[in-house]
Amino acid sequence: MSFSPLIRQLIDAxxxxxxxxxxxxxxxALQLLERDRSGGLRLAQALTxxxxxxxxCKQCHTLSEDELCPQCADPRRDDSxxxxxxxxxxxxxxxQTGFRGRYFVLKGHLSPLDGLGPEAIGIPDxxxxxxxxxxxxxxxxxxxxxxxxxxxxxxxxxxxxxxxxVSRIAHGVxxxxxxxxxxxxxxxxxxxxxxxIHL
Amino acid sequence: MSFSPLIRQLIDAxxxxxxxxxxxxxxxALQLLERDRSGGLRLAQALTxxxxxxxxCKQCHTLSEDELCPQCADPRRDDSxxxxxxxxxxxxxxxQTGFRGRYFVLKGHLSPLDGLGPEAIGIPDxxxxxxxxxxxxxxxxxxxxxxxxxxxxxxxxxxxxxxxxVSRIAHGVxxxxxxxxxxxxxxxxxxxxxxxIHL
Numbered sequence: 001m002s003f004s005p006l007i008r009q010l011i012d013a014x015x016x017x018x019x020x021x022x023x024x025x026x027x028x029a030l031q032l033l034e035r036d037r038s039g040g041l042r043l044a045q046a047l048t049x050x051x052x053x054x055x056x057c058k059q060c061h062t063l064s065e066d067e068l069c070p071q072c073a074d075p076r077r078d079d080s081x082x083x084x085x086x087x088x089x090x091x092x093x094x095x096q097t098g099f100r101g102r103y104f105v106l107k108g109h110l111s112p113l114d115g116l117g118p119e120a121i122g123i124p125d126x127x128x129x130x131x132x133x134x135x136x137x138x139x140x141x142x143x144x145x146x147x148x149x150x151x152x153x154x155x156x157x158x159x160x161x162x163x164x165x166v167s168r169i170a171h172g173v174x175x176x177x178x179x180x181x182x183x184x185x186x187x188x189x190x191x192x193x194x195x196x197i198h199l
Numbered sequence: 200m201s202f203s204p205l206i207r208q209l210i211d212a213x214x215x216x217x218x219x220x221x222x223x224x225x226x227x228a229l230q231l232l233e234r235d236r237s238g239g240l241r242l243a244q245a246l247t248x249x250x251x252x253x254x255x256c257k258q259c260h261t262l263s264e265d266e267l268c269p270q271c272a273d274p275r276r277d278d279s280x281x282x283x284x285x286x287x288x289x290x291x292x293x294x295q296t297g298f299r300g301r302y303f304v305l306k307g308h309l310s311p312l313d314g315l316g317p318e319a320i321g322i323p324d325x326x327x328x329x330x331x332x333x334x335x336x337x338x339x340x341x342x343x344x345x346x347x348x349x350x351x352x353x354x355x356x357x358x359x360x361x362x363x364x365v366s367r368i369a370h371g372v373x374x375x376x377x378x379x380x381x382x383x384x385x386x387x388x389x390x391x392x393x394x395x396i397h398l
Binding site: 002003004005006007009010012013014016017018019024026027028029030031032033034036037039040041042043044045046047048049050051052053054063064065066069070071087088089091092095 | 201202203204205206208209211212213215216217218223225226227228229230231232233235236238239240241242243244245246247248249250251252253262263264265268269270286287288290291294
């Protein structure tokens with residue numbers, strides 16, 4: 001036993017957070033109870049509001065409580081560029097690079113074995129969005145995994161007849177780190193994608 | 200911007216959890232929103248109930264929403280043994296060992312530089328508890344740190360005149376691991392506290 005029921009329930013509830021096991025949940029629960037009860041109440045309120053209020057942007061399908069997310073609502077962005085990503089977290093990652101076009105957020109990647117076909121991940125909605133907007137280039141920024149590549153390939157095939165530029169983010173060695181720590185597949189891509197140096 | 204206001208507020212609120220930085224908070228918020236909204240609402244409810252409902256056990260001062268915590272309320276425990284610890288988490292740790300005496304939970308350790316004297320950490324309440332109960336032994340299980348040792352020493356001095364057995368948990372090498380990885384101070388304690396082997 002050792003913890004009273006309310007504390008046990010809080011510890012159990014905290015374990016739904018990704019990466020939080022029994023020990024971490026205990027530390028979180030006791031720290032909030034001992035040091036920051038008002039912070040704990042603020043967190044409860046933020047959770048309730050977000051879980052009940054957040055839906056999906058009707059244009060790019062990212063998570064948003066408004067009809068249009070901040071990216072879709074912004075009139076100053078480049079309407080000729082569309083970046084296709086696998087999830088809302090990827091929008092954040094691409095935003096950090098300074099990209100200022102539009103987005104479309106898929107529901108993950110194609111996974112026929114799990115029953116996730118084109119409809120399940122929202123590819124028909126992507127096609128409708130592309131047909132309606134005046135994009136000149138679609139950048140496929142799905143993950144550099146087997147599933148992400150397959151998803152990009154599938155979308156590229158659908159887009160080919162439309163006469164758009166369809167591009168895929170570059171594969172190669174990441175900045176920083178050392179060459180002998182890079183895996184062979186990545187290095188092969190980096191060699192194949194080499195570029196002449198213009199001084 | 201990239202996240203809508205409710206999501207940003209949730210990410211900020213999650214950062215009050217110990218060990219949760221910006222990136223982890225983002226992952227937690229999006230995972231709850233995408234995969235487990237009912238879990239998120241349960242967590243909000245558990246937080247509200249615990250933050251508003253949990254107080255302190257009137258006998259041992261650990262966190263509890265009832266007047267007496269599960270340990271103090273249990274009539275089958277050994278009333279002659281009192282274990283003094285620095286916080287509610289330590290009660291859980293000592294319980295795991297199978298200890299079935301009573302507890303008293305201090306509010307941390309003595310720290311004169313931070314203005315935490317005997318009153319601030321609850322030593323007068325500990326003395327009152329000892330005077331009222333029929334304990335034959337008091338086990339000082341404060342942390343094996345400089346501050347924890349000082350706190351144990353201070354309490355031991357107060358208890359000496361009362362004719363009780365006052366003991367301190369043993370210092371020595373922890374189980375598992377290798378001797379050459381143990382620090383010198385611990386090894387010195389382990390040598391000084393050596394015991395004859397009886398076969």
